Amino acid sequence: MIFARHKTRSRMAYKPAGASPVQRASMRYSLRRWSVEHARFLEKIYTLFADMLLALHWLWSLIGYRRIERPMLFLERNIKGLMFDCRMCGQCILSQTGMSCPMNCPKALRNGPCGGVRAGGNCEIETDMPCVWTEAWRGAQQMQGGDSILAVQKPVDQSLKNTSAWLRATAQRAAQNAVKAGIKA
Amino acid sequence: MNPAVDVEDFSIVPPGHTSRGRLERVLRRGDFAVTAELNPPDSADPDRVFEQAEPFEGWVDGINATDGPGANCHMSSAGICALLTRVGYAPVMQITCRDRNRIAIQGDVLGAAAMGVSNILCLTGDGVQAGDQPGAKPVFDLDCMSLLETIRIMRDEGRFLSGRRITEAPKLFLGAAINPFAPPFEFRPLRLKKKIEAGAQFVQSQYCFDVPMMKAYMSRIVDMGLDEKCFILVGVGPLASAKAARWIMANVPGIHIPDAVIARLEGAKNQKREGRRICAEIIREVRQIKGVAGVHLMAYRQEELVAQIVEESGVLAGRKPWKKEPQPGDQALIEAAAEKARILRKAVTQDKEGKS
Ligand code: SF4
DSSP states (O other): OHHHHHHHHHHHSOOOTTOSHHHHHHOOOHHHHHHHHTHHHHHHHHHHHHHHHHHTHHHHHHHOHHHHHHHHHHHHHHHHHHHHOOOOOSSOOGGGTTTOOGGGSTTOOSSSOOTTOOTTSBOSSSTTSBOHHHHHHHHHHHOTTGGGGGSOOOOOOGGGTTSOHHHHHHHHHHHHHHHHHHHHO | OOGGGGGOOTTSOOTTOSOOOHHHHHHHHTOOEEEEEEOOOSSSOHHHHHHHHGGGTTTOSEEEEOSSGGGOOOSOHHHHHHHHHHHTOOEEEEEOSSSOOHHHHHHHHHHHHHTTOOEEEEOOOOOGGGSSOTTSOOOOSSOHHHHHHHHHHHHHTOBOTTSOBOSSOOOOEEEEEEOTTSSOTTHHHHHHHHHHHHTOSEEEEEEOOOHHHHHHHHHHHHHTTGGGTSEEEEEEOOOOOHHHHHHHHHHSTTOOOOHHHHHHHHHOSSHHHHHHHHHHHHHHHHHHSTTEEEEEEOOTTOGGGHHHHHHHHTTTTTOOOOOOOOOTTHHHHHHHHHHHHHHHHHHHHHHHHHHO
16 A cells, blocks of 8 residues: 555656666666776777877868867767766866776766775765776776876866866977977977 | 973974974974863853863863864854963964964964964864855865964064064964875875975874875874975874764865774774774774874863873873973962952942942
8 A cells, every 4th residue: 555655656756867766776877887998998998089080180270279169069078978967077088097088986086996985996976887997997997098097197287177188288289399399390 | 201391491493493382392392292172162151261271280281272163153262262372271272274364373472472372273164064064154265274374474484474564573382284194195205295395394194094095194204204394193083982983984085094093993892992992992003103203182072081092002101291380479469350250349339339
């Protein structure tokens, strides 16, 4: 009797999506985990991709970095969102965190795991989620540049949120190359 | 050990030190340090703080003032530290990244240093979900690592994170936390290395109930030479009962209590006393581990046991940490203050009567 009543009530009650722990548990984090599993492969793809973006620097300058920002942002948000559950902090350090996005950590830790990681490696706060830093450590083991997980990361620049990290990195590298070329000449 | 301790000049920063504080002096001298955690009051009454600090007097070298532990609201660590420095205690101000952004934190650091705080412990803090106000906004603008670095820059380079100059840089001894008892275990020593790079000069660990695990961690730390760059204080505390231990295991992530310890508590006639004994034993054992520079006592709601535990463990080896001795002339001051208060009260009542 009590059970039946409970059932009808739960059908009536409105719960926003993602707010229920049961629903959250049903999320598998599967793509995110796949990305960490294949960190080595993704690292290579990423380097290639970054070089490609850099090679197209002339094109971006031609169109104007500002004008290209929005379409690029759209691409970046969707691709990285799908693969890493990216939060668009705008200063991507995936290559230094084993391809596990640190902004998924409820404490936004960018420098390693907190002291609360559960015995099975899950997050202390979001108990169904694998701690992003146990994942990061796993990913970094396979990556060639995995040691960069040991670098101390600067505080996040909150003003860069929701901007394209890809474009920023490309523009920066292009500028550096220009300086180098200037020195040589 | 040093008979001249009491006449030390605390207005200067000794060579090789970064703070004026007592804790840094004890550690650098090579003495085994003892720190303890103060239970922050839910009150605006300063006496609650002094009452809490009193049982530690003469037994510890530093008193940790927590910053909303477990994401629960209590008196702020800055407030507690301000009160403690008035008396002459050596507080360790804990700063978490949960509630304040970098602007607030840097301001607090200057304020605390101005009030005489010499030690700051940089923490990330618990998630707001763990506390009594889960609807609060989690800030986490910095993390413990960037917090350490920020304060180190303020101290060593005399500037804010923005680069703006500070006219008088804070003189601080910087600490951080470690937890050797949570996965990923291979990462933990490297994480300490990172914290040292970021600025940690001492660390206090999570509760240690598993001494072999601590030993394994420390042997890696010693291999990496980290014990020479940083003072490591092992966190310890008495378990009140087997039931309490089970509750902790089930509800507090990051604390590991071996079954043997729980069984031992269970079998004891007086579980509280057994918990105290176990704690003293653990202190004695960790004292023997190479690289351990001290212990940090977290006797939540059993603060009165701290003196007994330290005594039982014998780690002070006859050394007497700072104690507020009644000074000659104190009595005259108290009487003068009482007289002033009496006059003030009289004036207030007269004022009220005049109005009505
Ligand atoms: S357990 Fe991992 S993901 Fe969760 S808060 Fe700690 S570091 Fe972040």
